[in-house]
Amino acid sequence: MDSLKRRTTHRKRWDRLFQGLFGAATLFGVVALLLLITDILRKAAGWIDLQFLTSFPSRFAEDAGILSALAGSIWLIGLTAPIALPLGVASAIFLEEFAPQSSLTRLIQVNIANLAGVPSIVFGILGLALFVRALGAGRSLLAGALTMSLLVLPIIIVSAQEAIRAVPDSQRQAALALGATKWQAVRSVVLPAAMPGIMTGTILALSRAIGETAPLIMIGALSFVAFLPSGPLDQFTVLPIQIFNWTSRPQEEFSHVAAAGIVVLLVLLLVLNSAAVLIRNHYRKRFEA
Amino acid sequence: MMANTSDRFILQTRNLNLWYGERKALANINIDIQPQRVTAIIGPSGCGKSTLLRCFNRMNELLPGIRIEGQVLYNGEDLYGSNVDVTEVRYRIGMVFQKPTPFPKSIFENVAFGPRIHGLTENLAERVERSLQQAALWDEVKDRLHHNALGLSGGQQQRLCIARALALEPEVLLMDEPTSALDPVAAGKVEELIVNLKKRYTIVIVTHNLQQGARVADTTAFLLGGELVEIGPTSEMYTRPRDNRTEAYITGRFG
Numbered sequence: 001m002d003s004l005k006r007r008t009t010h011r012k013r014w015d016r017l018f019q020g021l022f023g024a025a026t027l028f029g030v031v032a033l034l035l036l037i038t039d040i041l042r043k044a045a046g047w048i049d050l051q052f053l054t055s056f057p058s059r060f061a062e063d064a065g066i067l068s069a070l071a072g073s074i075w076l077i078g079l080t081a082p083i084a085l086p087l088g089v090a091s092a093i094f095l096e097e098f099a100p101q102s103s104l105t106r107l108i109q110v111n112i113a114n115l116a117g118v119p120s121i122v123f124g125i126l127g128l129a130l131f132v133r134a135l136g137a138g139r140s141l142l143a144g145a146l147t148m149s150l151l152v153l154p155i156i157i158v159s160a161q162e163a164i165r166a167v168p169d170s171q172r173q174a175a176l177a178l179g180a181t182k183w184q185a186v187r188s189v190v191l192p193a194a195m196p197g198i199m200t201g202t203i204l205a206l207s208r209a210i211g212e213t214a215p216l217i218m219i220g221a222l223s224f225v226a227f228l229p230s231g232p233l234d235q236f237t238v239l240p241i242q243i244f245n246w247t248s249r250p251q252e253e254f255s256h257v258a259a260a261g262i263v264v265l266l267v268l269l270l271v272l273n274s275a276a277v278l279i280r281n282h283y284r285k286r287f288e289a
Numbered sequence: 290m291m292a293n294t295s296d297r298f299i300l301q302t303r304n305l306n307l308w309y310g311e312r313k314a315l316a317n318i319n320i321d322i323q324p325q326r327v328t329a330i331i332g333p334s335g336c337g338k339s340t341l342l343r344c345f346n347r348m349n350e351l352l353p354g355i356r357i358e359g360q361v362l363y364n365g366e367d368l369y370g371s372n373v374d375v376t377e378v379r380y381r382i383g384m385v386f387q388k389p390t391p392f393p394k395s396i397f398e399n400v401a402f403g404p405r406i407h408g409l410t411e412n413l414a415e416r417v418e419r420s421l422q423q424a425a426l427w428d429e430v431k432d433r434l435h436h437n438a439l440g441l442s443g444g445q446q447q448r449l450c451i452a453r454a455l456a457l458e459p460e461v462l463l464m465d466e467p468t469s470a471l472d473p474v475a476a477g478k479v480e481e482l483i484v485n486l487k488k489r490y491t492i493v494i495v496t497h498n499l500q501q502g503a504r505v506a507d508t509t510a511f512l513l514g515g516e517l518v519e520i521g522p523t524s525e526m527y528t529r530p531r532d533n534r535t536e537a538y539i540t541g542r543f544g
Contacts, residue, residue, distance in 0.1 A: 101353055174390035174450070177348060178403040178457065179380035188402070189392055 043259035052260055056226040057242065061253030066264050068225040069242035072141070073210060073268060075229055076238055079145030080152065080209050085202060087149070088156030092198075095157070096164040097186050116154035123151040124218025132219050139220035142232040147215050152205035159201025163194040192283065199280035203273050210269060213240040239265040299324040299461060299491050300345055305359035307340060307349065307515075314340045316515045318359075322508075324460075327483060327492045329506030329523065331499060333538065337515040338495040342463050345493065346382040347375050363461075380407060383454035387466040389446035391438040391453075396421075396430050399438045399449055403457040416456055423489075424452035425482050444475020448482065455490075462486065464494040468501065480505055499539060503527055511535045 055065020091112075099105045127147030137143040167190050175185035216238055223245040225237040239261060246258035300322035307315035314337050322328050330338045343349045344361050347368060361368040368378055380403075392399050400417040404410065417434075421427040426448040430441070438449055447467060454462060464483070468476035483492060483505045496502050502509055503523060510520040511532075519532050530536045 170386060170388060170390045171392065173348065173351070174386065174392070175402070175406075176351065177346060177379055177384040177386075178406065178453065179376040179378075180406045181376055184406045188406070193393065 040259045040262050043256050044263045047256045047260040048263055052257075053264070057224055057245075061251060061257050064246070064254070064257050066239070066242065066261055068228060069237050069239045069261070070264060070268070071228050072221075072225070072236035073238045073265075075141050075232075075236060076144055076148060076216075077206055077210055077272065079141060079232055080148040081202075081206060083145060084149040084152050084156055084205065088153050088205075089160050089198060091153075091157045092160035092164055093186055093191075096161050097182060097190065112154050112157050116158055119214075120151055120212055121214045121218060123147055124215030126150065127215060127219045138233070139222075139235050140233045141229055141236045143219050144216050144221060144236065144238075145232070147219055148209045148212065151212065151215060152209050155205040155208065156198075156201055159204065160194070160198045163197025163201065164190060166197060167193045195283040196280045199276050199283070203276040203280075206272055206276070207269055210238075210272065211240055211265070213238075213244060216241060239268070298322055299364060300493070301360075301362040302341075302344065303360040303362065305341075305344065305361060306357070307337075307344065308356045309352070310354040314515050315344075318517050320510055320517055320520060322461075322491065322493055324491045325487055325489070326507040327487050327494060327505050328508045328510065329502040330493065330495045330510045330512060331497065331502050331538075332512035334497065336512045338497075338512050339465050341512065342465055342493060342495050345461070345463055346379050346384050348379075348384065350375070380457055381459050382461040382463060383457060383459035384463040385447070385450050385454055385465065385467050388470045389443060389450050391441070391446045391449055393437065393439055395435045396438045396441070396449060397434040400452050400456050403453060407457065409457075420452040420456040421449075423455050423486065424448045425478065425485075426452055442475065444471050444478060447471060447475070447479055451479070451482065451486075455486075459490065461491045461493065464492065466495050466497065469497070476501075499527075511538065513538070 051063075052065050053070070054067055055063060056068050058064040095105065095109065095112075099108075124147060127143060127150065131137045131143040131146045132139060135143075137146070171189050171193060172185050175189045176182075180188075221241055222235055222237050223241050225235065229236045243258050243261040243265065246254045246261060298321040300320075302318050302320050305315055305318040305320075306313070318341060320341075330341060332338050340349065344357070345363075345368070349355055349357065357369065363378070363382070367373070392402060394402070397417055400420050401413055404413055404416055409416070418427060418431075421430060426445060429445060430449075438446065441449060447470075451462075451467075467483075468479050471479065480501060483494065486492060487507075494502075494505065506523045508520065509523045509526045511518045511526070511530075511534075513534055518534050519526070519530065521531070526535065527539060530539060
């Protein structure tokens with residue numbers, strides 16, 4: 001009896017130890033994030049106002065604004081999502097539901113998974129050669145959105161595949177046993193059930209796209225834009241490029257302007273994410289009784 | 290000769306062999322299914338009961354590495370013929386699975402699913418009501434047709450799946466251990482339903498519950514190790530089995 005007690009005490013000690021360790025690991029990230037955010041908010045305080053949101057960049061910190069970069073980022077995401085999302089989901093459906101189990105399919109699969117890890121600058125080089133030069137899209141929003149679509153496609157495909165794979169096979173079989181064609185089973189049973197997972201992947205992908213800088217610099221997005229893009233073929237800049245530009249200015253005031261820009265970027269990210277979360281919850285609700 | 294036999298039997302297999310990769314799952318099965326009767330397929334786990342059942346609506350094809358030899362005849366016609374459309378096979382031969390598989394849609398949309406995908410949208414509401422009535426579920430759900438089907442109990446879900454299959458007015462209903470995931474009361478209701486449905490439909494049911502087989506089936510087939518040991522009227526099978534392996538299984542000496 002005593003030995004049982006001793007062993008139990010021993011086991012419980014380890015239990016507590018690991019609980020503490022894992023808690024500390026979580027805390028590390030949270031504290032770092034809090035420090036970062038408070039630092040940025042402190043610097044940005046007093047610099048985010050209507051003037052900042054509605055002005056173009058300027059040589060003078062007091063006059064500088066985020067308008068063209070904010071518009072550029074919104075344009076870019078607005079163009080990237082409708083290109084990348086259907087392409088990605090369609091590829092995922094093909095690979096999961098239709099493609100034969102061949103070595104070619106496996107090769108494609110491995111390549112897509114690897115593409116998700118390719119440095120973004122490489123996509124920038126590809127975008128420059130393919131969209132800017134070969135297709136003649138120039139240094140436009142369209143070229144940027146196409147490049148960004150290539151960049152986020154692997155993320156969307158892989159996460160959509162996982163979501164599709166997670167739909168129980170019994171659901172497919174039930175549809176097929178009623179005489180559904182494969183496509184009917186996919187459209188009316190598999191896709192609705194996979195939608196929450198697909199939306200989660202899309203959130204991740206678009207969040208990645210909105211924070212990317214390197215590939216857009218590569219394809220020639222500008223850093224000083226004193227006009228608003230009026231269509232997909234216009235030149236543009238985006239928030240991270242604008243922020244980078246401000247942080248590299250020597251004047252002390254511009255570090256405050258940059259902080260204000262970061263806050264705007266974070267808010268935009270939050271807005272986008274909550275929109276996607278709302279869509280996801282809308283679909284998820286339908287699957288609960 | 291052929292025409293003669295197919296008048297009497299709605300489903301037949303002729304020297305049916307089936308392999309999962311290297312493993313042989315069905316060996317030389319010759320079985321005749323009578324129309325508007327309940328035929329039970331019994332046998333120990335892994336004997337090939339479900340595999341045989343899935344040959345009747347070609348659900349086996351979905352598995353990779355499967356090979357089928359021999360014939361499955363439906364009203365005398367080869368189900369695996371090159372001119373046969375698999376969606377049409379499953380339109381005429383419905384299936385109910387072991388675990389209830391309702392779609393995460395409303396009760397109405399679950400039953401309407403089959404008619405919709407086959408373009409039978411005329412008088413859809415009547416068709417849905419009729420199917421739910423045949424499945425003895427109408428009275429329980431008529432006031433909440435547009436609620437999510439996942440809110441139903443397990444037994445109700447299984448009867449919903451039966452209604453969903455009946456909505457296509459199939460000739461044959463295949464049931465793969467339809468009550469094994471249900472509690473005894475719900476299972477009893479489904480059994481009662483099966484007995485009522487045979488007036489209109491041919492039913493082939495796989496079960497490992499011998500009492501259930503005895504209660505619902507007119508004909509019983511005993512499968513062992515992928516072979517059909519014997520088939521005959523249920524009462525004879527349970528009281529005077531011809532093969533001593535059948536006797537051993539029925540008296541509980543193995544399986």
